[in-house]
Structures are given as structure tokens and as C-alpha cells.
Amino acid sequence: MPLILLVSILLAPLFGWPIDSAPVVRRFDPPPQRWLPGHRGVDLAAPPGAAVRAAGAGTVVFVGIIAGNGVVSVSHAGGLRTTYQPVLAQVTRGEQVAAGGELGLLEAGHPGCPSAACLHWGLRRGDAYLDPLALLGLGRVRLLPLSAGN
Numbered sequence: 001m002p003l004i005l006l007v008s009i010l011l012a013p014l015f016g017w018p019i020d021s022a023p024v025v026r027r028f029d030p031p032p033q034r035w036l037p038g039h040r041g042v043d044l045a046a047p048p049g050a051a052v053r054a055a056g057a058g059t060v061v062f063v064g065i066i067a068g069n070g071v072v073s074v075s076h077a078g079g080l081r082t083t084y085q086p087v088l089a090q091v092t093r094g095e096q097v098a099a100g101g102e103l104g105l106l107e108a109g110h111p112g113c114p115s116a117a118c119l120h121w122g123l124r125r126g127d128a129y130l131d132p133l134a135l136l137g138l139g140r141v142r143l144l145p146l147s148a149g150n
Contacts, residue, residue, distance in 0.1 A: 014056050014057075014099065014135075015055045015056040015099065015135035015136060016053070016055060016056070016099055016100055016136070017044075017053075017055070017136065018044070018052055018053050018054070018055045018082070018084060018103075018119060018121050019044050019046045019050055019051070019052055019053065019106065019119050019121075020046075020050070020051070021046075022044035022045055022046040022050070022119065023044065023045055024042050024043070024044060024133070025043050025044070025045045025113070025114055025115065025118060026039060026042065026043035026112065026118075027039070027042055027131075027133075028040070028041060028042050028129075028130075028131035028132070028133065030129055034127075040122055040129040041083070041120050041121050041122030041123070041129075041132060042120075042121050042131070042132055042133060043110065043112070043113060043118040043119065043120050043121075044118060044119045044121060045113065045114065045115040045117070045118050046106055046115075046117055046118070046119060047106070047116055047117060048105075048106055048107060048108040048116055048117040049105050049106060050105065050106045050117070050119075051102050051105065051106075052072070052084050052087050052102070052103045052104050052105065052106050052119060053100050053101060053102055053103060054074050054082070054097040054098070054099060054100065054101045054103055055074075055082050055099070055121070055132070055135055056074075056076045056080075056082070056099045056135065057076065057077075057096075057097065057098050057099045057101075058074040058075050058076040058077070058082075058096075058097060059074065059075050059094065059095070059096055059097070060072065060073070060074055060075075060091045060092065060093055060094065060095045060096075060097060060103070061073050061074065061075045061081065061093065062083075062093065063089045063091060063092060063093050066085070069085045069086035069107070069109070069110070070085060070086050070087045070088055070089055070104070070107060071083060071084070071085040071086075071087065072084045072085070072087050072089050072091060072103045072104060074097060074103070078125075079125050079126060080123065080124070080125055080135075081123070081124045081125075082121065082122065082123055082132065082135075083120075083121070083122040083123075083124070084103060084104075084119060084120070084121060084122075085110070085119070085120050086106070086107040086108075086109055086110055086117075086119075086120075087103060087104040087105065087106060087107060087119075088104050088105045088106075088107050089103065089104040090102060090103065090104045090105070091103050091104065106119055123135065
């Protein structure tokens with residue numbers, strides 16, 4: 001079983017959607033090399049002012065402004081970190097949050113968003129960007145060819 005699929009199956013019960021009734025309007029599309037452009041998360045369309053919730057339990061490790069956008073990052077067990085932007089934060093660094101706990105309110109102004117506002121939801125383990133939909137058991141599965149000898 002591929003590792004990402006196994007991780008998806010094991011983590012799906014521990015994580016939930018960070019915003020209610022929000023369709024995915026742009027999927028995870030990582031670049032082939034770390035330094036190249038790509039989309040390192042998913043965009044979820046929702047109205048400005050919608051509650052943004054922690055996808056899983058953890059500790060708030062960053063609250064601040066990056067490139068003019070409010071950003072909140074939460075550290076989770078297993079070395080995972082979720083990031084939410086643009087968010088008007090209602091939490092502080094070091095605060096413990098439960099799965100579904102409110103982090104702040106969605107702000108308008110995410111570039112490329114086809115609606116009034118979009119939440120950019122990201123996931124990392126260390127320096128590796130991962131598809132946050134994998135936390136919900138919804139990540140894309142890629143089948144790779146077997147190497148010789150397998």
C-alpha cells in the first residue's frame with residue numbers, strides 16, 4: 001500500500017474540514033522542484049467572515065502577516081503542520097486547539113480565487129508539502145510503476 005494512501009486512511013478520523021460547506025476550487029499541484037512555482041495546498045471557496053477551524057488538534061505555532069495576508073499555522077502529532085490563509089486570527093501562538101476549534105475568520109483577497117473569498121489550506125511534514133485533502137482520506141492517489149525486481 002502506498003505510504004500516502006496509508007497515511008490518509010490512518011489520519012482521516014482525526015481530521016476534518018477547516019471550513020464548513022466549502023467546495024475545493026483549486027487542488028494541490030506541487031512543483032516538480034521545491035524552488036519552482038506551484039500550488040502547495042488547496043483553495044476552498046467560502047464567504048468572507050466564515051469561521052476557519054483547526055483541521056485537527058494541535059498547537060498554534062504561527063500567527064502573523066505574510067505578504068499582506070493573515071496566516072495561522074498549527075502543529076499536529078506526527079510532525080504535521082497545517083496552514084490557513086488569509087485569516088483574521090482569533091488565536092495566539094502557543095495556544096492549544098481542538099479539532100474543529102475556531103482559529104479565526106476568513107478574509108477576502110486570496111489571489112486567483114474565483115469567488116468572494118477562498119481559504120488556502122496547506123499541509124507540511126518537515127520541508128515536504130503534502131496534499132491536505134489526504135488528511136480527510138480524499139487525496140489523489142498516484143499509481144507508480146513497479147521497479148524491476150518487485
